[in-house]
Structure formats: C-alpha cells, structure tokens
Amino acid sequence: MPKSLTHITSVHVRFSECDPLNIVWHGNYVKYFEDGREDFGKAHNFSYTEIYTENGLSVPLIHMEMDYKRTISFGETICVETKLVDDPAAKIVFHYKIFNSKNELVCTGKTIQVFLLLEKKELMITMPSFFETWKKEYLK
Amino acid sequence: MPKSLTHITSVHVRFSECDPLNIVWHGNYVKYFEDGREDFGKAHNFSYTEIYTENGLSVPLIHMEMDYKRTISFGETICVETKLVDDPAAKIVFHYKIFNSKNELVCTGKTIQVFLLLEKKELMITMPSFFETWKKEYLK
Amino acid sequence: MPKSLTHITSVHVRFSECDPLNIVWHGNYVKYFEDGREDFGKAHNFSYTEIYTENGLSVPLIHMEMDYKRTISFGETICVETKLVDDPAAKIVFHYKIFNSKNELVCTGKTIQVFLLLEKKELMITMPSFFETWKKEYLK
Amino acid sequence: MPKSLTHITSVHVRFSECDPLNIVWHGNYVKYFEDGREDFGKAHNFSYTEIYTENGLSVPLIHMEMDYKRTISFGETICVETKLVDDPAAKIVFHYKIFNSKNELVCTGKTIQVFLLLEKKELMITMPSFFETWKKEYLK
Numbered sequence: 232m233p234k235s236l237t238h239i240t241s242v243h244v245r246f247s248e249c250d251p252l253n254i255v256w257h258g259n260y261v262k263y264f265e266d267g268r269e270d271f272g273k274a275h276n277f278s279y280t281e282i283y284t285e286n287g288l289s290v291p292l293i294h295m296e297m298d299y300k301r302t303i304s305f306g307e308t309i310c311v312e313t314k315l316v317d318d319p320a321a322k323i324v325f326h327y328k329i330f331n332s333k334n335e336l337v338c339t340g341k342t343i344q345v346f347l348l349l350e351k352k353e354l355m356i357t358m359p360s361f362f363e364t365w366k367k368e369y370l371k
Numbered sequence: 372m373p374k375s376l377t378h379i380t381s382v383h384v385r386f387s388e389c390d391p392l393n394i395v396w397h398g399n400y401v402k403y404f405e406d407g408r409e410d411f412g413k414a415h416n417f418s419y420t421e422i423y424t425e426n427g428l429s430v431p432l433i434h435m436e437m438d439y440k441r442t443i444s445f446g447e448t449i450c451v452e453t454k455l456v457d458d459p460a461a462k463i464v465f466h467y468k469i470f471n472s473k474n475e476l477v478c479t480g481k482t483i484q485v486f487l488l489l490e491k492k493e494l495m496i497t498m499p500s501f502f503e504t505w506k507k508e509y510l511k
Numbered sequence: 512m513p514k515s516l517t518h519i520t521s522v523h524v525r526f527s528e529c530d531p532l533n534i535v536w537h538g539n540y541v542k543y544f545e546d547g548r549e550d551f552g553k554a555h556n557f558s559y560t561e562i563y564t565e566n567g568l569s570v571p572l573i574h575m576e577m578d579y580k581r582t583i584s585f586g587e588t589i590c591v592e593t594k595l596v597d598d599p600a601a602k603i604v605f606h607y608k609i610f611n612s613k614n615e616l617v618c619t620g621k622t623i624q625v626f627l628l629l630e631k632k633e634l635m636i637t638m639p640s641f642f643e644t645w646k647k648e649y650l651k
Numbered sequence: 652m653p654k655s656l657t658h659i660t661s662v663h664v665r666f667s668e669c670d671p672l673n674i675v676w677h678g679n680y681v682k683y684f685e686d687g688r689e690d691f692g693k694a695h696n697f698s699y700t701e702i703y704t705e706n707g708l709s710v711p712l713i714h715m716e717m718d719y720k721r722t723i724s725f726g727e728t729i730c731v732e733t734k735l736v737d738d739p740a741a742k743i744v745f746h747y748k749i750f751n752s753k754n755e756l757v758c759t760g761k762t763i764q765v766f767l768l769l770e771k772k773e774l775m776i777t778m779p780s781f782f783e784t785w786k787k788e789y790l791k
Binding site for chain 1: 672677678681682685709711712713714715716717718719720722
Binding site for chain 3: 392397398401402405429431432433434435436437438439440442
C-alpha cells in the first residue's frame with residue numbers, strides 16, 4: 232500500500248445543485264471533490280495559494296474519474312473523504328469517497344494534477360522539492 | 372423615450388440548468404442575460420475584450436434586477452432580447468426580455484455597469500470617449 | 512418600520528465561483544442568497560420542504576434585485592444576513608446583506624416569493640394561514 | 652473495432668464558465684459532454700425524453716472520466732465529438748473528444764449510463780428492446 236493522508240470534509244447540498252430528477256446533477260460532484268481538496272490543503276498545510284505564490288507553480292488537473300453508486304438529494308449533508316496517495320511521479324494524486332447522510336457510499340473518484348511552471352508555461356518532470364519535503368512530513 | 376439598440380439571441384436550455392421543480396433555476400437567468408450582452412457586443416462592435424484591452428477598463432455590474440413571469444423547461448430554445456438604453460451618466464444600462472419557445476414573455480430584467488480604470492482601480496465619473504463615440508454611431 | 516426577523520449564515524467561497532477577474536462572478540451571489548434563505552428556514556422553523564409537503568404549496572421567486580458594492584475573492588468566508596420583512600400581501604419578502612471577511616458590506620439584495628397551489632397551479636391571493644400563524648409567533 | 656456512431660456539436664464558452672486562471676474550470680467540461688449527448692440524441696433519434704416517457708426508463712450515469720490535454724478560454728467556440736460505442740452489456744457508452752477553435756485536441760472522455768426502471772427503481776440487466784432496435788439501425 233502506498234503512503235497516504237486522508238481528510239474528511241462535510242458539505243451541504245444546495246437546491247441549485249439538484250436536477251429535474253430531484254438528485255444532485257452528476258457534474259456537481261466535481262465541486263464536492265474540490266471542496267475536499269481545498270479543505271485537505273487547509274488542514275494539512277498544503278494550500279494552492281502558497282504553491283502558487285511561493286513556488287510560482289499552478290497544479291492543473293490532467294485526469295478526473297468518478298464512479299456513481301447512489302444518488303444524493305437536496306438538503307443532505309454529505310461527507311467527502313479526500314486521500315492524497317503517494318506517487319513516485321511528479322504528480323498529485325487524490326482519491327475520493329463521498330458518503331450520504333446515512334453514511335452509505337455514494338461515489339468514488341480520483342484526480343491527477345501536475346506541476347506547471349507559471350512563467351515558462353512548462354510542465355515539471357521531476358517533483359518540486361517543497362512537495363517532497365511535505366510528503367516526508369505528512370504521508371504515512 | 373431614450374435612444375436604444377436591441378439585439379436578439381437564442382439560447383438552448385441545458386438539463387443542468389433545471390432544478391427539482393423541473394424548471395430553469397432562477398439564478399441561471401443571469402447566464403442568459405450574459406449570453407445576451409455578449410452577443411449584443413459581437414453584433415454591434417461593443418466587445419468587453421476590446422474595452423478591456425484597448426481602453427484599460429473593466430465594466431463591473433453594480434445593479435441587477437429581474438422579474439419572473441413564467442417558467443422555462445429543459446430542452447426549450449429561448450429568445451433573449453437585449454436592449455442597450457442611452458443614459459446620460461457614465462453607465463452601461465441594459466434592459467432584457469426573455470421569451471419562451473411559444474414566444475411568451477418569461478422574464479424582464481435590467482443591469483447597470485460602470486467603468487473601472489483597471490490600473491488605478493478608480494471608477495470613471497465621466498463617460499469614456501470611446502463609449503460616447505460608439506453611442507453616437509449606434510443608438511437611435 | 513415593518514416587523515422582521517434576521518438570520519446570519521456564513522458561506523465559504525468556492526474556486527469555481529470565481530471568474531477570470533479573480534472575483535466571485537456576479538451570478539453566483541444568487542446561490543449565497545439561497546444559502547441564507549435555507550439557513551433562515553432551518554433556524555426559524557420555516558422550511559420549504561414542509562411548506563411543500565404539508566401545505567401543497569411551492570413558493571416561486573417573482574422578483575430578485577441586487578446592488579453590488581465590493582468584490583469577493585476565492586477563499587473568503589462571507590456572511591449573509593437574511594431578513595424576512597413583514598408584508599401585508601400574500602408574499603414572502605427577504606432582504607439580504609452580504610459582508611466580506613473584513614466585515615465590509617459587499618452586496619445588498621431583495622427577493623419576493625409568492626404562494627402557488629401546486630395541484631391547481633394557481634397563485635394564492637390571500638396569505639396562507641400557516642404563514643400568518645408563523646409571522647405572529649416569529650416576527651417582532 | 653466496435654460499431655459506433657459519431658456526432659459533432661459546437662458549443663460557445665461562457666464567461667461564467669472560466670475560472671481565475673482565465674481558463675474553463677475543469678468541472679464545466681461535464682456540461683459540454685452533456686451538450687454533446689443531447690445534440691447526438693436529437694440528430695439520431697435517441698432522445699432522453701422519449702426514453703423516459705415511452706419506456707419508463709431513466710439512464711443514470713454510473714461512470715465518467717476525462718483527460719485534459721489543453722485549456723480553453725472565454726469566447727472560444729469549441730467542438731464536441733460525441734461517439735456512441737457499441738457494447739454487449741445493457742449500457743450506453745459514449746466517448747468524447749473536445750477540440751478548441753484551432754482544432755487542437757483539448758480533452759478526451761467517456762461516460763457510461765445504465766437503464767433504470769423508474770417505477771420499480773430497478774436496474775435492467777438485459778438491454779431494453781428499443782435500444783437493440785435503435786442500435787441495429789444506427790450503428791455501423
């Protein structure tokens with residue numbers, strides 16, 4: 232098993248996120264994943280603003296996938312489990328699990344981000360040192 | 372009656388824009404107004420990108436209002452009537468009417484935008500000369 | 512001064528709610544107003560689901576207006592002040608104030624909702640009795 | 652190679668779909684895929700409304716994936732290539748390619764939908780006959 236670090240975020244489902252079938256529209260799960268990533272960053276000293284400002288990097292998504300297992304309705308408070316999984320490549324890999332208010336698994340997913348040098352508009356092939364340092368301290 | 376110029380845009384309603392009541396969620400009308408403004412700009416040589424690039428201005432919205440009279444459903448192609456109405460102040464005033472696929476009036480609205488000097492972050496109190504020139508040529 | 516009741520909600524601004532000017536896109540304020548209304552309902556025993564289920568009513572918006580005074584950025588936690596204001600007509604009138612993380616006023620707004628008998632698809636001209644009872648107990 | 656049918660849709664990118672990095676926010680690609688599917692359905696006699704009304708079925712998404720290769724900016728008209736790919740299981744499998752205004756590949760993706768009997772809330776294990784008939788006529 233690769234090293235990892237997990238964080239749990241609770242999100243309240245908005246009326247405007249639900250579709251005519253009275254369930255959360257599948258595209259809105261992307262927002263819940265992003266809520267999970269942002270909250271993970273705040274809790275574990277891994278903030279995009281700092282990555283951006285201090286390291287001159289952006290971290291664009293190059294892959295996203297999700298498997299839908301149940302539906303979510305308006306008014307539910309859901310639980311997003313966001314797990315950063317260690318990877319030898321210069322990538323940020325997150326795995327997600329979303330649970331409904333009954334604690335049933337609703338969705339699993341994965342995103343992959345890369346490191347982009349903002350000034351040169353070049354992808355980094357090797358892992359930036361701040362990420363290596365961070366991983367040593369935080370992943371177990 | 373103040374001088375004005377009207378442009379008509381057709382917009383296709385997305386599934387994801389409809390809510391559990393099976394109608395377009397009221398907040399999504401803001402997108403239709405924006406579609407109308409953008410199409411107006413293209414048709415009448417009044418593009419935000421140019422205002423931004425050539426004149427160093429942004430045109431933030433300071434007021435928006437809408438009155439809802441009917442509902443819109445998924446799959447409808449609606450008609451957005453966007454009218455720029457002359458105003459003596461340094462403001463861009465648009466009036467909107469949205470019609471459903473049966474040509475019934477669904478919504479009326481209004482937006483007011485001002486001119487912001489991007490570098491100084493200052494509002495312009497007098498009308499920018501490019502806008503005065505444009506109005507002379509286009510409004511009737 | 513009409514009687515009223517105020518509730519305060521805090522909302523976290525999402526990355527996906529911000530536009531290329533690096534500020535919350537003006538249309539997304541509609542979601543913050545809705546967050547305010549929903550939280551108001553929970554706190555003060557005024558839930559749309561109950562209105563819908565127990566009284567066979569929906570409460571469509573017929574008017575919305577907003578005045579933008581400042582901008583909001585990604586990562587801010589904003590404060591939505593939602594005030595139900597007494598009105599003699601068969602309408603639900605909310606006033607809103609949004610404050611940024613420095614407690615500066617960002618936006619004011621207003622929505623008006625009416626009572627629609629779901630089965631007959633008819634507007635109610637007189638106030639439903641449950642709303643009159645609720646107002647007697649809650650508005651001051 | 653499995654049999655397939657491809658349809659091409661053009662979509663105009665909205666200002667409100669772009670994020671502070673001045674590119675389309677990755678979650679909004681889900682809307683472009685949906686635009687592609689809907690347009691495919693209209694062009695090839697495969698409409699969700701009919702599937703729903705005439706066959707008592709809904710077709711929920713159980714899987715979605717996307718690979719991002721380039722970015723898209725405000726104002727671009729993009730091209731969505733939507734390909735229904737034959738599959739022996741009781742599933743609707745679409746593959747997508749999005750091209751920017753220079754005809755460069757921006758994103759590839761895939762969705763899988765299943766057939767849900769609306770009344771019984773049961774998944775269909777065998778392919779519904781209308782879909783088998785449709786595939787015989789349309790896939791090549």
